[in-house]
Structure formats: C-alpha cells, structure tokens
Amino acid sequence: MENSINNDKYILELKDVSVSYNPEKKAIKDVNATIKEHTVTAIMGPSGCGKSTLLRAINRMHDLYPDIKTTGQILLKGENIFDMNPMRVRRLAGMVFQRPNPFPTMSIYDNVLAGYKLNNIGLSKAEKDEVVENSLKSVALWDEVKDSMTQKGSFLSGGQQQRLCIARAIALKPEILLMDEPTSALDPISTNRIEDLILELKQQYTIVIVTHNMSQAARISDNSMFMYLGELIEYGTTKQMFTKPKDKRTEDYLTGVFG
Numbered sequence: 685m686e687n688s689i690n691n692d693k694y695i696l697e698l699k700d701v702s703v704s705y706n707p708e709k710k711a712i713k714d715v716n717a718t719i720k721e722h723t724v725t726a727i728m729g730p731s732g733c734g735k736s737t738l739l740r741a742i743n744r745m746h747d748l749y750p751d752i753k754t755t756g757q758i759l760l761k762g763e764n765i766f767d768m769n770p771m772r773v774r775r776l777a778g779m780v781f782q783r784p785n786p787f788p789t790m791s792i793y794d795n796v797l798a799g800y801k802l803n804n805i806g807l808s809k810a811e812k813d814e815v816v817e818n819s820l821k822s823v824a825l826w827d828e829v830k831d832s833m834t835q836k837g838s839f840l841s842g843g844q845q846q847r848l849c850i851a852r853a854i855a856l857k858p859e860i861l862l863m864d865e866p867t868s869a870l871d872p873i874s875t876n877r878i879e880d881l882i883l884e885l886k887q888q889y890t891i892v893i894v895t896h897n898m899s900q901a902a903r904i905s906d907n908s909m910f911m912y913l914g915e916l917i918e919y920g921t922t923k924q925m926f927t928k929p930k931d932k933r934t935e936d937y938l939t940g941v942f943g
C-alpha cells in the first residue's frame with residue numbers, strides 16, 4: 685500500500701519495510717511511507733501492532749540483535765541507511781525512549797556529551813562547553829541546571845531527565861528525532877513541557893513519535909500513521925485522520941472500539 689503525504693521534499697522514505705523477530709511471523713509488514721522534513725509524525729495503534737518495531741528500524745537498532753531480520757529500504761535524505769555506517773545512522777536519527785534513561789553515574793554535563801564519547805568523536809573543552817550549553821538551552825533546561833553541571837543526571841526530576849535525554853540526542857545534531865512514548869512516564873505538567881518542546885524542535889528537526897495518547901497526537905502532530913497487526917493501515921494529515929478516517933479500523937481505534 686502506498687502511503688505518501690503530497691509534499692516534495694522527503695527526509696525519510698520507507699519502502700516495503702518488514703521486520704521479523706522470528707522466521708514465522710513478521711512484526712511489521714511492507715510498510716511504505718514518506719515523511720517531509722520539519723514535520724511531526726505520530727505513530728498510533730493498539731498495543732503490539734508494531735509501532736516501536738517500526739521506529740527502531742529507522743535507526744537500525746534491530747541490528748544489535750542478530751535474530752531480528754529487517755528487509756526493504758529506508759532512505760534518509762535519499763541515502764539507504766542499510767548502506768551507511770550504523771553508528772552514523774544512529775547519530776542522524778536520535779532516539780528518545782519511554783523511560784528517561786540518563787546514564788545514572790554520569791554528570792549532567794557528561795550525559796549531554798555521551799553520544800560523542802560513544803562515537804569516539806573528540807571535542808576541545810570549548811567545543812564541549814558550547815555543545816552542552818546549546819543543547820540544554822534547546823530543551824529549556826539550561827537555566828535549571830547550569831549551576832549543577834557536575835551533579836549526576838539521576839538527581840533531576842523525571843521531566844528534567846527526559847529533557848536531558850532529548851538534549852543528549854540533539855547534541856549530535858541529528859536530522860531526525862525518534863521518540864517512543866516519551867511522555868508516558870511523566871506527570872501532566874512535564875508532559876506539557878515536552879509537547880511544547882516538540883513543537884519548538886520541529887523548526888530544526890523532523891520528529892517521529894510513537895504515542896498511545898490520541899489527544900497528544902492531535903495536539904502536536906502534523907501527520908499520523910495508524911498501524912494494526914503490523915500493517916500501516918492509514919497515513920495522512922492528523923486533521924484528516926481525526927475528522928475523516930479513510931479506513932474503518934482507524935475509525936474504530938479513534939473512537940475507542942478497540943485499543
């Protein structure tokens with residue numbers, strides 16, 4: 685099934701993407717979609733439909749597990765990610781997880797720079813200071829932590845930790861931010877702050893977010909995907925999907941018949 689948003693400049697193209705955890709069953713099947721830059725795309729669907737599996741395919745996280753098989757093509761700015769160095773793919777497509785996961789023994793400062801260390805990229809002290817300050821300013825955390833840079837990341841509140849994790853991804857100057865239910869472990873105020881942040885960050889980045897929260901998808905996303913049993917059933921503007929879903933299964937999900 686061809687799913688495309690009618691726009692010219694695609695940062696991400698998924699072509700017949702399938703992922704299987706075991707040879708008998710595909711967790712996602714032949715997903716086709718194109719994503720335009722500086723947009724927020726929400727991936728929705730009932731539990732187990734393949735949302736996280738799709739998100740993880742986009743930065744080659746499945747490569748870390750030899751039994752998982754991914755087929756098809758994923759083009760990032762026209763380049764097939766399977767022809768790229770996986771570390772580069774993960775730098776260009778940063779991931780933010782459901783539970784904030786700063787490295788607990790590292791300082792706030794070192795947490796922001798963790799991706800550079802993992803990628804063996806050397807920076808001068810002045811460059812490090814600049815990356816840390818800019819990244820923390822981008823997530824509106826700088827003023828709160830600038831006097832406690834040597835404190836451990838785990839010393840922060842859950843919402844602050846999640847903003848720190850977003851800063852860690854942004855520090856590497858990615859093209860895309862992949863977010864897997866980034867607010868589901870947060871209180872409503874922290875959730876609001878992350879949603880506002882996502883709307884600001886889309887000026888600079890392209891964001892793909894898995895969410896169970898339909899009102900969140902309606903608030904922050906430009907486009908939405910609805911997945912069911914491993915298939916991308918519907919993909920279109922969020923407005924259209926919420927007001928006039930094309931597929932009965934999308935409508936049933938959005939109206940709470942299942943999910």
Ligand SMILES: Nc1ncnc2c1ncn2[C@@H]1O[C@H](COP(=O)(O)OP(=O)(O)OP(=O)(O)O)[C@@H](O)[C@H]1O
Pocket residue numbers: 705706711729730731732733734735736737738
């Ligand atoms: N590591 C794994 N090994 C085997 N099967 C897996 C693994 N991870 C996921 N699956 C299976 O793949 C399918 C898709 O799972 P996935 O986690 O992508 O769904 P999801 O839509 O993100 O679910 P949820 O909303 O509950 O997080 C499910 O049937 C799940 O059981």
